[in-house]
Amino acid sequence: MGYDSFGLPAENAAIDEGVNPEEWTNLNIDIVRNQLKRIGLSYDWTREIHSHDPNYFKWDQWFFLKMFEKDLAYREDSYINWCPQCATVLANEQVQGGHCWRCNSEVEQKFLTQWFLKIRSYAEELLNGLNNVDWPEKVKVMQRNWIGRSEGSIIKFPIVGEERTIDIFTTRADTLYGVTFMVFAPEHPWVREWVKGTEYEKDFEIFYTDVMKQNKFERTDVEVDKKGMFIGKYAINPMTKEKVPIYIGNFIIYEYGAGA
Ligand SMILES: [Zn+2]
Structure with a gap:
């Protein structure tokens, strides 16, 4: 069982509550864990992970540094979806009809310097890999369109x-x-x-x-x-x-x- 518990949403919630983000996040995880146990889920609770745990995110940092060393992480200016209320960047999937999925504020486009990962370098491998997975054809088509053609x-x-x-x-x-x-x-x-x-x-x-x-x-x-x-x-x-x-x-x- 794992909790995607790190980042701005947790920080914003802690600011609203006026408490330390780590305390607030741990408290909420305790509540969720109790609820999961009460509905009878039998996970292996000894293998729980939290993405805000330094023992976990040190590996995110390690991966990032490896990609940076190989020139696969780079910075570039680009437009992003921005919620002024949450003061956070939103993925396309988190924008619903031009509004923030969390607070319903109108989403703005901001021109910012951001980090990118050079996934295009793996376009060919990713495309070939789709032939080896047992996914619905609809999902494969979406993935192919998203990866894009690598020859041209x-x-x-x-x-x-x-x-x-x-x-x-x-x-x-x-x-x-x-x-x-x-x-x-x-x-x-x-x-x-x-x-x-x-x-x-x-x-x-x-x-x-x-x-x-x-x-x-x-x-x-x-x-x-x-x-x-x-x-x-x-x-x-x-x-x-x-x-x-x-x-x-x-x-x-x-x-x-x-x-x-
Ligand atoms: Zn928002």
Whole structure:
């Protein structure tokens, strides 16, 4: 039996109660353990673990350091779901209809420097491993989509009037001739730079605020209406050398691939 008892939720609860987080957490675990015993569960109670126990989390730290040494843990700026009330980051699954699952506050998108694990380095292994597990096909499909394809090409699209390129991963480089427009995630940091001081700025702010109310699952759901807006900027199709207009769209997510 184990308790996922470490972190901000426990800390916030302790602040509300005005007690030491360790005492508060241990007290609650005692209550839960008693309840589990009273409903007759026969776990091996000598093998109980608590994720707030230093004897347990020293191994989390050990794993993290090993990954850091191997360059598999790194820092990068990215948008995250943020609950201002809980003062904590939320996973996509913890955002329900744009609200925090714990306190129902409206969830904000915050641009923060965060730690990432380079799971992409294991994409091939993870994909192959799915062939060896006895999971429902539906779950395997979800996992495959989440891991993403590991073989393909990165195509560099020059941006008109700039040195930098937007580098798009594709498994279908043969369709490049057909590219006639490009769509960026509204939260892509370049977009805000581009519209600043232009006639598109005001409409962009309205569009952006609107999209941020949807969570990432809603935004990519096929059932949800696709919305887009031209932002007055162009990229170059590297095959045809033609100018292609850049739009922003609610169905493009910044953290997925290049965010465009
Ligand atoms: Zn909250």
